Amino acid sequence: MSQLLEKLTMPAPAKLRDLIRQIRSVRTQAEERAVIEKECASIRGMFRDEDNTYRCRNVAKLLYIHMLGYPAHFGQLECLKLIASPRFTDKRIGYLGAALLLDERQDVHLLVTNSLKNDLNHNTQFVVGLALGTLGNICSVEMSRDLAGEVEKLLKSSNAYIKKKAALCAVRIIRKVPELMEMFLPATKNLLNEKNHGVLLTAVCLITEMCDKSPDALAHFRKQNKMVPQLVRILKNLIMAGYSPEHDVSGVSDPFLQVRILRLLRLLGKNDSDASEAMNDILAQVATNTETTKNVGNSILYETVLTIMDIKSESGLRVLAVNILGRFLLNNDKNIRYVALNSLLKTVQTDLNAVQRHRSTIVDCLKDPDISIRKRAMELSFALVNSNNVRGMMKELIFFLEKADPIFKVDCTSNICIAADKYAPNKRWHIDTMLKVLSTAGSYVRDDVIAHMISLVSEASSLQAYTVQHLFRAIQEDITQQPLVQVASWCVGEYGDLLMSGQVEEEEPLQVTEDEVLDTLEKIMNSSGSSAVTKSFTLTAVMKLSTRFTQTIPRIQALMDQFGSSVDMELQQRSVEFAKLFKSYDHMRSGLLERMPPLDAKVGSKGEGEANTNGETTAVSPPASPAVKQEEGNALLDLLGGGPSPAPVIPQVEKPAAPPAASNDLLGDLLGLDLSSPAAGPAPMVPGMSAPQPQVDMLGGLMDGVTPQPAVQMSANNLGIPSLIAYEKNGLKIEFSFQKDNSNANVVIITLTATNSTDTPMDEFVFQAAVPKTFQLQLQSPSGSVVPASNMGVVTQVIKILNPQKAPIRMRIKLTYNYKGNNVNDMGEVNSFPAALWQ
Amino acid sequence: MMKFMLLFSRQGKVRLQQWYSATQEKEKKKIMRELITIILARKPKMCSFLEWKEYKIVYKRYASLYFCCAIEKGDNELLTLEIIHRYVELLDKYFGSETTKKNFLKAIPAQDFFQEETSKKNCLKAIAAQDLLQEEADATRNVLEEMGLP
Numbered sequence A: 001m002s003q004l005l006e007k008l009t010m011p012a013p014a015k016l017r018d019l020i021r022q023i024r025s026v027r028t029q030a031e032e033r034a035v036i037e038k039e040c041a042s043i044r045g046m047f048r049d050e051d052n053t054y055r056c057r058n059v060a061k062l063l064y065i066h067m068l069g070y071p072a073h074f075g076q077l078e079c080l081k082l083i084a085s086p087r088f089t090d091k092r093i094g095y096l097g098a099a100l101l102l103d104e105r106q107d108v109h110l111l112v113t114n115s116l117k118n119d120l121n122h123n124t125q126f127v128v129g130l131a132l133g134t135l136g137n138i139c140s141v142e143m144s145r146d147l148a149g150e151v152e153k154l155l156k157s158s159n160a161y162i163k164k165k166a167a168l169c170a171v172r173i174i175r176k177v178p179e180l181m182e183m184f185l186p187a188t189k190n191l192l193n194e195k196n197h198g199v200l201l202t203a204v205c206l207i208t209e210m211c212d213k214s215p216d217a218l219a220h221f222r223k224q225n226k227m228v229p230q231l232v233r234i235l236k237n238l239i240m241a242g243y244s245p246e247h248d249v250s251g252v253s254d255p256f257l258q259v260r261i262l263r264l265l266r267l268l269g270k271n272d273s274d275a276s277e278a279m280n281d282i283l284a285q286v287a288t289n290t291e292t293t294k295n296v297g298n299s300i301l302y303e304t305v306l307t308i309m310d311i312k313s314e315s316g317l318r319v320l321a322v323n324i325l326g327r328f329l330l331n332n333d334k335n336i337r338y339v340a341l342n343s344l345l346k347t348v349q350t351d352l353n354a355v356q357r358h359r360s361t362i363v364d365c366l367k368d369p370d371i372s373i374r375k376r377a378m379e380l381s382f383a384l385v386n387s388n389n390v391r392g393m394m395k396e397l398i399f400f401l402e403k404a405d406p407i408f409k410v411d412c413t414s415n416i417c418i419a420a421d422k423y424a425p426n427k428r429w430h431i432d433t434m435l436k437v438l439s440t441a442g443s444y445v446r447d448d449v450i451a452h453m454i455s456l457v458s459e460a461s462s463l464q465a466y467t468v469q470h471l472f473r474a475i476q477e478d479i480t481q482q483p484l485v486q487v488a489s490w491c492v493g494e495y496g497d498l499l500m501s502g503q504v505e506e507e508e509p510l511q512v513t514e515d516e517v518l519d520t521l522e523k524i525m526n527s528s529g530s531s532a533v534t535k536s537f538t539l540t541a542v543m544k545l546s547t548r549f550t551q552t553i554p555r556i557q558a559l560m561d562q563f564g565s566s567v568d569m570e571l572q573q574r575s576v577e578f579a580k581l582f583k584s585y586d587h588m589r590s591g592l593l594e595r596m597p598p599l600d601a602k603v604g605s606k607g608e609g610e611a612n613t614n615g616e617t618t619a620v621s622p623p624a625s626p627a628v629k630q631e632e633g634n635a636l637l638d639l640l641g642g643g644p645s646p647a648p649v650i651p652q653v654e655k656p657a658a659p660p661a662a663s664n665d666l667l668g669d670l671l672g673l674d675l676s677s678p679a680a681g682p683a684p685m686v687p688g689m690s691a692p693q694p695q696v697d698m699l700g701g702l703m704d705g706v707t708p709q710p711a712v713q714m715s716a717n718n719l720g721i722p723s724l725i726a727y728e729k730n731g732l733k734i735e736f737s738f739q740k741d742n743s744n745a746n747v748v749i750i751t752l753t754a755t756n757s758t759d760t761p762m763d764e765f766v767f768q769a770a771v772p773k774t775f776q777l778q779l780q781s782p783s784g785s786v787v788p789a790s791n792m793g794v795v796t797q798v799i800k801i802l803n804p805q806k807a808p809i810r811m812r813i814k815l816t817y818n819y820k821g822n823n824v825n826d827m828g829e830v831n832s833f834p835a836a837l838w839q
Numbered sequence B: 001m002m003k004f005m006l007l008f009s010r011q012g013k014v015r016l017q018q019w020y021s022a023t024q025e026k027e028k029k030k031i032m033r034e035l036i037t038i039i040l041a042r043k044p045k046m047c048s049f050l051e052w053k054e055y056k057i058v059y060k061r062y063a064s065l066y067f068c069c070a071i072e073k074g075d076n077e078l079l080t081l082e083i084i085h086r087y088v089e090l091l092d093k094y095f096g097s098e099t100t101k102k103n104f105l106k107a108i109p110a111q112d113f114f115q116e117e118t119s120k121k122n123c124l125k126a127i128a129a130q131d132l133l134q135e136e137a138d139a140t141r142n143v144l145e146e147m148g149l150p
Helices: A002-009 A016-025 A029-048 A055-068 A073-084 A088-101 A107-120 A125-138 A141-155 A160-176 A178-191 A197-213 A215-223 A227-240 A255-269 A273-289 A295-310 A315-329 A334-347 A352-356 A359-365 A371-384 A390-403 A406-423 A427-440 A447-459 A461-477 A482-501 A514-526 A532-548 A553-563 A569-584 A586-592 A628-642 A658-670 A692-702 B025-040 B077-095 B100-116 B120-146
Strands: A724-729 A732-740 A747-756 A762-770 A776-779 A795-802 A811-819 A822-830 B002-009 B014-019 B049-052 B055-062 B065-071
Touching: A016 A029, A016 A055, A029 A055, A029 A073, A055 A073, A055 A088, A055 B014, A073 A088, A073 A107, A088 A125, A107 A125, A107 A141, A125 A141, A125 A160, A141 A160, A141 A178, A160 A178, A160 A197, A178 A197, A178 A215, A197 A215, A197 A227, A197 A255, A215 A227, A215 A255, A227 A255, A227 A273, A255 A273, A255 A295, A255 B077, A273 A295, A273 A315, A295 A315, A295 A334, A295 B077, A315 A334, A315 A352, A315 A359, A334 A352, A334 A359, A334 A371, A334 B049, A334 B077, A352 A371, A359 A371, A359 A390, A371 A390, A371 A406, A371 B049, A390 A406, A390 A427, A406 A427, A406 A447, A427 A447, A427 A461, A427 A482, A447 A461, A447 A482, A461 A482, A461 A514, A482 A514, A482 A532, A514 A532, A514 A553, A532 A553, A532 A569, A532 A586, A553 A569, A569 A586, A724 A811, A724 A822, A732 A811, A747 A762, A762 A776, A762 A795, B002 B025, B014 B025, B025 B049, B025 B055, B025 B065, B055 B077, B065 B077
Parallel strands: none
Antiparallel strands: A724 A732, A732 A747, A747 A795, A762 A811, A776 A795, A811 A822, B002 B014, B002 B065, B049 B055, B055 B065
16 A cells, blocks of 8 residues: 555656756756766666666666767666567567667677567567567677577568568678578568568568678579569569659659669679670660659669679660760769769779760869869879870869869879870970979979989980970979979089070070079078978089089089088088089099989889989988988999990080099099999990999989889999899889999898888888808898888898808898788798809 | 668757667767768768768758768668658658657667668558557556556
C-alpha cells in the first residue's frame, strides 16, 4: 500500500520533449552542461531503482544526451532490458539505443545476441524488422556467425518488408564475415523476380556487394546467363513504364533503383565482352532517353557514363558518353560541371581524341569561380596539350597562372615547363613562354625549372641577346622573385657583353651602361629579400662581368672586397677567392671566366632535371654545408682543368694553350692538392678531362646548392670513369660515381647518390657497406636521412676506399629505411666496379 | 555506400549523427569538428562536393540545417544529393510543419528506411504503422496507470 502511494505521488520523470525544450532554452554551454548533468543524475538514480515504467522514457532522454556528445555508457544495460521487454515501445527504444550505444567494441555487446535471436522469430513483422535493422548496424564477427542462419531464413520469407530488411542485413554480415557469403548465394536467385521495388533495390545491393567482395561470386553471377538480361529487363521496364506516383522523383521513375542496377551492370560487364555486349543497347537507350533538366536525370546519366567507360563498350557508345560529359560541362549547375571534369580526367587517358573536342569548354572552366573546378580544369588542360594547340593553350594557361591561387602555381609552372619543352614550335617561343612564366609566378617556380631555363638559354645562341635584355628589364623592375632573379643574374653575368652591344633583332635595343647593370646587381646583393642562393648567383655574375665589361673593373674589384667580409660563409669564400683572382692570377681571369658552352638540358618528369650538375658529387644540398669549402677549391680546380678545352662555339675568348698548363700546377700547388690530370691541348678531347662536361661542372659547382639534383655527371677529376648503378629496387636507386683521390693513388672516393622514384618519401635511410679484408673503408656522414619522393631530391654520401694491393674492388651493401610506415631492410653486392679504379 | 551522415545547424551544433561503421568516440568527435568547420566555411556559390581524406563529402543546405553525407570514392555524388533530398521530403511529410529538430528519435529509423525503400508512400506507411503499434501499447499502459497498477 505504501509502495503504491509512493509510486502515485512521485513526480513522473520529464518527458523527452520537455528535456529538449529545457536544453534549447539555456543560453550558455555551461548552463547546458548543468542541465544535462542534473538530468543524467536523475536518470541514473531511476535506473538504479529498476523502474520499469519509465525506463524507455529515460533511455530516450539518454540517447538524446548522447547525441549531443555527452557520455551515456551507463545506459547500455538498460537498453538490453528494454529489448527483452515484451512491449513494442520498449523494444523500439531499446533497439535504437543498442544501435547507437552498443557497437561491437562494447563489453555487453554479445548479450544482445540472444534477444536478437528471439526477436528474429517474432510474429510481428515490425519487431523482426527492428531486430534485423539493429543486427545490421552493430553486428560483430561472432554475432554474424551466430545469426546468419536466421537472416538467411528470413530472406526467403514471403513478406516483402522482412525480405528487404533481411537483404540489407545480409549485406552488412557479408562485409563483416566474407566467408558467409556462400550461405546467401542461393537465396539471391529468386530475389530479382520480385515486383516490390524495395526488395529489388536491396537485392541488387546484396548482389553488388557479393560481386564486389569476391571474384568467384562475380563469375558465378556472370555465368548465370539470366542475370544480365534480367537486369536489363528490369531497367527497361523502369524506363518504359509510365508515370508511377509511388516511385517518381521529378519525372524519373525510381532513379535509385536505376542507378543501382547500372552500378551492378558495370561490375558485371567489366572485362567481359559478352556481358558488355548484352548491355550496349540498354545503356544507349538510357543515355538518350533520360531527362536532363533536373539533377535526377543527370545523376542517372552520370552513372551511365561511368558504366560505359568501365565495360568493354563499342566506340560509338564511348563517344556518346564523352559527349554527355561535354554537355555536362555547359550546364549551369556547378556540381554537374565538377562531376564532368572529374570523369573526363579519368577518361582522357583512353579516349584522348574524343575529349579534345571539348577542349574549349574545358579551357573556359579555368575561369570558374569555384576552386575545385579550376583545379580539375587545369589538370585536364595539361593532359590535352599537344603540338597543334600548344600556342593557344599556353596563352590560356599563362593567363590562368596570373590569377591562380598559390597552391596551384607550383604545379602549374612545372607543368607549363614540361609542356613547353615537349611541344615548343620554336626556340624563340619557348624562351618567351619561360620568360613570361618567370615574371608571372616567379616565386613559385621549382628549382629544376630554373636549371632548365638556364640550360635552354645557353643552347639558344641566337637568342641570348634577346633573352638577356628581357631578363635585365625584368629585374630592373622587380627583384623580389628569387627564381627570376637567379636566372636573370646568371644570364647577365654570362652575356653581359651582349647587353652592352645592344644588338637585338626585331626589338629596340636596351641602352644601358655598365654602371647601371652593376647598380642593379649590387642592389640585389644588398637587399635583405634576396636569399643566400640568389646572392651567390649574383656574386658570380658580377665576377664574370669583369671580363665582359671594360670600364668598370675597379668597381667590380671593390665589390668583391666588400663581400670578402660578409657574414655568409659561402659569399665570403667566393668573394675572397674572386678577389684573389684579381690580385695574383689576373692573367688567367679571362680564361677562367669565359663563356660556357651549351649545357645539357633535359627536363624529365617534375622534379628531375640534370642540367645543373655539380662538379663535385659530394654534399649537394645546403650551400653552407661544411663540405662547401672543399667543393669550392675543387670547383676552381675544375675551372682551370676545364680551361683549355676546345669550345668552338665561343669565339671571343682566347685560349692560351700553354699558360693554363703551367697555371694548373701553380694553383694546384697553391691549394695543396696535386693535379694528376693531364693538361690537354685544345684539340683532342681527352675523355673526362677536357670534355665540355667539366666546364659545365665548374660553373655548376659555383652554382651549387641551388638544385639538389640526382647528379649523374662525372667530375673533372675522375678520369672518365663511368658511374655505376649499385642498387635499384622498389623505386630506390643508388648510384656510385667515382674519383681518385689526388693525394693518394690508392684511394678511391665513391660518392653515392640515392634517389626515390616512388611517391612516398623514405625516411631513416641508412646505408652501410662492407669490403673484403684487403681494403679499408671509410664512410662519411650522409647528407641526410630522408630520400624525398618522386626524385625530388637526393641523399648523398661519400665512401673512401683504400686499396693498397690494387685488387678488384668488391663491396657488400646494406640498406635500411622506413617506407610507408614499414621498416625495409635489404642487402646487395656490388661487384662491377670499373677496372680503372684500381689500375 | 554511405559512411556516415551528419545534420548540423548554421551555428555548428550537431542535430543528428548517424554512423554506419564502428568508430571510436574520439574519432567521431574529431571528424565532426573538422567537417563542420570546413563546410561552414564554404561560400554559397561553391560546389556541393568536396574531397576529404578518403571519402567524398556531399552536403546540402536546407533553411538553417546542413545535411552532410560521406560516401565512398565509387559512389554517385549526384544520386546522394537526391537521397538527401528524399530524406528531407520524408521528414517534412512525417512531421508536418514542425521542424525536424525535436523529433530526432523518429528521424533515425526513418533514415534507415529510405536506404531500402524507394517508395515514399511505403516508407511513411511503415513508420506510421509502427507508431500505431506503439500508441496502442501506450494507450493500454496509460489506462493501467490510471488504475494505479504498475
